Amino acid sequence: MINLNAGFKIGCDRFPGIGTRGRAMVPKEAFSAFDPRPSVRAVSWSALKAACLCLSGEVQARRDGQTVTVKLSSGSLASSTCTDTGSVWNTSGNVVRPYVLLIAEAALLGSHHELKARWAALLEALKDGGVMSWPLGEAALVRLSNRDAIKNAMYAVVDTLYFLLKTQGLPRPDSGQTPLDSAEYLHTPLLYGQAVQTAGAADLGDEARLMRRAAYGVRALLIGPTGCGKTELGKRVALSIGARLCKVSGRPGLEDRDMIGGVAPTPSGVRWLDGPLARALRSAQGGERTVLLIDELMRLDPYHRNLLVGALDELSAAEVRAVLGRDVADGRYYTLELPGSDAGTGGGNEVLCAPVSLLSVVCTTNMGGRYVQAGHLDPALLRRFELTLFVSSLTEAQIMPAYERVAGPQVAHVAYALEVASRSMTAEHGQSLAEPINTGVTLNYLAEVAALMAAGMHVTGALRAALDVTVVPFCCEIGEDGLPDVAARQSLSVTLERLLRDQSARAA
Numbered sequence: 001m002i003n004l005n006a007g008f009k010i011g012c013d014r015f016p017g018i019g020t021r022g023r024a025m026v027p028k029e030a031f032s033a034f035d036p037r038p039s040v041r042a043v044s045w046s047a048l049k050a051a052c053l054c055l056s057g058e059v060q061a062r063r064d065g066q067t068v069t070v071k072l073s074s075g076s077l078a079s080s081t082c083t084d085t086g087s088v089w090n091t092s093g094n095v096v097r098p099y100v101l102l103i104a105e106a107a108l109l110g111s112h113h114e115l116k117a118r119w120a121a122l123l124e125a126l127k128d129g130g131v132m133s134w135p136l137g138e139a140a141l142v143r144l145s146n147r148d149a150i151k152n153a154m155y156a157v158v159d160t161l162y163f164l165l166k167t168q169g170l171p172r173p174d175s176g177q178t179p180l181d182s183a184e185y186l187h188t189p190l191l192y193g194q195a196v197q198t199a200g201a202a203d204l205g206d207e208a209r210l211m212r213r214a215a216y217g218v219r220a221l222l223i224g225p226t227g228c229g230k231t232e233l234g235k236r237v238a239l240s241i242g243a244r245l246c247k248v249s250g251r252p253g254l255e256d257r258d259m260i261g262g263v264a265p266t267p268s269g270v271r272w273l274d275g276p277l278a279r280a281l282r283s284a285q286g287g288e289r290t291v292l293l294i295d296e297l298m299r300l301d302p303y304h305r306n307l308l309v310g311a312l313d314e315l316s317a318a319e320v321r322a323v324l325g326r327d328v329a330d331g332r333y334y335t336l337e338l339p340g341s342d343a344g345t346g347g348g349n350e351v352l353c354a355p356v357s358l359l360s361v362v363c364t365t366n367m368g369g370r371y372v373q374a375g376h377l378d379p380a381l382l383r384r385f386e387l388t389l390f391v392s393s394l395t396e397a398q399i400m401p402a403y404e405r406v407a408g409p410q411v412a413h414v415a416y417a418l419e420v421a422s423r424s425m426t427a428e429h430g431q432s433l434a435e436p437i438n439t440g441v442t443l444n445y446l447a448e449v450a451a452l453m454a455a456g457m458h459v460t461g462a463l464r465a466a467l468d469v470t471v472v473p474f475c476c477e478i479g480e481d482g483l484p485d486v487a488a489r490q491s492l493s494v495t496l497e498r499l500l501r502d503q504s505a506r507a508a
Contacts, residue, residue, distance in 0.1 A: 002170055003094045007046030007162070010095065013287055014052035014138060015154060017145030018043055030155035033114055034163035047161040050099030051154065055126070055192075056289070057135025057215035057241075058357060059100055060185035063108045068187075069179045070104050072097070073216055073357035074331035079179035080105055089174045098169055099161045107190045112168075115160045122153040123193045134192035135215050137242020138289045138358070206389045210237050214291065214360040219312055219384055221297070222364045224391035227438025229399070230364040231295050233391065237362065238291035244283045246292050248276040250299035256339060259304050272338065277311065280361075281336050284354035297363040298377065305381055311336050312361060312384040320353055332356040393423075399439060406446040407453070410503075414463060415442050415449070417499050418492075422475060425491055432488040434477040445470040460500055467492060 011021030018024050024043040031041075053059050058073035069079040078097045079090045082105060092098045106116040126136065129144050136144075144150050187196050210220055214237050222230040238245040248259060256262055261275035274282060280292035297305070314332045321328060323335060336352045363385070365377075382388075396416060403412035419437040426433045437445075448470050452462035471492060476484035 001094060002098050004166060006095050007044040008042055010045050012045040012049040014141060015048055015145040016142060017151045018154060026155050026159045030152060030159050032160040032163045034167050043158055044162040046095045047099045047158045050096050050103060051157055052141060053100060054103050055136045056138050056141060060188045061104045061108055061191055062182060062185045063187045068104045068108045070100050071185060077179045077181060082109060082111060087172050089172050090177050090179050092174050098165055102161055102164055108187050112164055115164055118156045118160050120193060122157050125149045125153040133240055138287060139244060140242035206391055207233060209387060211240055213387060214241055217357040217360055218386055219361045220387040220389065221385040222389050222391050225438060226366055227440035228391050229394045229439055230391050234293040234362040234364065241289060243289040243291045246276045246280040246290060248294050250294065250296035252299060252301060254300060254304060260339060278336060278338060278352060280359060281334060281352040281354040284359035285352055289358050291360045291362060294363040297365040305378060309381050314356055324351060324353060328353065334359060394439060403446055406443060407450040411446060411449050411459060414499050414503060415446050418496055421495050432485060432491050433475045435475050437471055437475060441471060441474045463496065467496060
């Protein structure tokens with residue numbers, strides 16, 4: 001049975017501009033028409049939490065006729081069927097889920113005119129506040145909650161939600177039947193005022209795939225040659241979803257303190273200091289959407305990769321309660337026991353507990369015999385990745401802005417054309433290059449060209465002169481005499497000259 005009173009007791013940390021718990025009062029100008037009496041009334045924290053869950057991407061939604069179904073990040077399912085003869089809820093819950101269902105009804109069915117209008121006004125206020133993409137990261141929502149226009153719009157939504165549930169939700173019967181889950185929740189964008197997705201028309205690019213899943217927490221492995229943009233892809237995803245980024249770079253000899261953390265002297269005495277893994281779990285434990293980026297996974301020692309096998313195990317809420325000896329909300333969790341340290345240092349065998357929905361783990365690696373690696377990828381670790389993406393080179397549209405910032409459009413287009421040409425000039429294509437040019441090498445090449453131009457050299461001369469100290473050492477086999485292969489160097493030089501002639505002909 002729905003408990004309206006419980007909503008005033010639970011608290012909500014997701015929108016501190018209004019408050020987090022206790023009594024926060026709704027301003028009169030935000031009063032709902034469902035109860036226009038000029039009485040003093042408090043914010044329902046469960047209504048506020050429901051709105052924040054929807055905005056933060058922790059609710060997926062779909063519509064089947066007059067039935068809307070929502071799936072929360074905890075895995076909970078609820079649905080509502082609205083007809084002319086009456087409405088029925090299925091597993092609507094008793095504190096937060098009823099409010100989520102009301103928002104879904106307004107956004108997907110167009111019902112509840114006041115809520116629909118006030119929800120649209122809240123989305124508009126967020127857009128005016130600088131929101132460019134959805135769903136909205138929790139950290140961004142916390143920051144935006146202090147802006148008056150956004151705060152006032154949220155007051156209005158919360159007041160309408162409470163009185164709408166009180167007047168129209170409480171009389172509804174609940175069948176108690178669990179709705180059917182689905183692989184597709186194509187109507188979720190309607191919660192953000194966007195167009196419905198089309199089945200089968202989703203963007204299947206690496207970035208789009210990763211972005212969709214990272215909004216709900218994902219474990220992903222990005223595989224590709226050096227310089228193809230794997231690390232930058234992980235960073236872009238973190239920034240796009242408003243997540244905190246914690247990063248560790250794999251290398252042989254990495255110590256526990258570089259991965260997990262350890263006891264170290266500080267100005268205030270000996271204390272436990274979190275490493276990237278502990279920082280990531282602690283951040284998500286505190287309610288902040290977080291991305292842990294582990295670069296060069298296969299350069300980690302097998303010991304630390306085995307540590308990840310355990311750290312990426314999902315536990316149910318019941319299992320976590322047994323481990324911690326205290327209550328936690330329903331859902332799935334990662335746990336990490338900090339290695340032994342005495343209680344005075346702040347570690348003290350503390351167990352961190354992070355919701356799976358708030359923590360994405362993105363690992364990058366090169367594969368193949370040409371790369372230095374510490375052993376093989378353990379199947380036990382590989383199976384813990386929900387997505388494995390084979391990342392190819394960035395497209396011209398993706399990389400050109402970065403290239404142009406280094407040396408300008410004219411030079412950038414020549415360098416990119418040389419990079420593309422080099423991909424078919426390697427030994428596997430019967431040609432002389434040992435390696436093709438990658439993004440990192442091109443950036444080094446452009447930086448040297450820019451430096452030579454700044455020193456007074458003409459652009460074509462700079463492009464020629466920079467080749468030998470940036471591109472040639474990477475792409476050409478180094479012989480026993482310590483010098484690059486003559487044929488490979490010549491092929492690069494000839495290709496560059498052809499590209500310069502082509503550019504000159506286009507300019508003419």
